[in-house]
Amino acid sequence: MRRRDEFTLTVRRGRRAGRPHVVVHLLRRDDTAHAPPAPRPKANGRAAVPAARRTDDDLPRVGFIVGRNVGNAVVRNKVRRRLRHLVARHLDRLPPGSLLVVRANPAAASARHDELAKDLESALDRLLRRRA
Template sequence: MLSSQHRMRASADFSTTVRSGVRSGRRNLVLYAAAVNPAQPTAFGFIVSKAVGNAVIRNRVKRRLRELAADSLRDKQYAQGLAVVVRALPAAASADFVALEHDYRKAFKTAVIKLTATPIAPARVAPEEKG
């Protein structure tokens, strides 16, 4: 279970993460991640629309995703400084837990790699003066 400090609730937080974060898509879900203040705990938000299914199915998908997010927090490496939004796709309704877990882990790993990979620009060197 996710504690309240690890839950994303504000609409602005969702929008900021989706717009400014990195994206990693899989068959059952799309995961957005953004680096925030490293002193803040990692926060997770979930988007499960009516396209996924009725209320029973949507709630089942959310419970599974929350469990996967809580498992990610147990790995102390990701416990601080991330904002993560997971959007469930309609295929998630018929996916079993193992398939959802596989997609979540791959998407999370890819997003973290994208966040930590910073392109190194070559240093600009001023042309030498001729004298």
């Protein structure tokens, strides 16, 4: 996820679970705040017919927020890489078309890998259990 409006929508209207090292925001496609994008018109002016196969709109999208309070650029990029690696394990658990924002707290800079993994998994469990 790279678009500012998707980050803003997810953080403001998504469900939130906070842990000591990370805060996770989840916005599902079926939430009223996030409607699926309208079909794009083809060159001939007619709307595209949705295909039965899985499209990019069905895939969950993930974004990361690692602010300056976490550390300098080297530390922030290290934390972002570690979080990206941890989230990749959980992508199959996310609902189709959902938006997920993982925000690192300053404590994430000095956290061990297993501590980050535990906090992320705990936050995701909490968010996915709420609506299940």
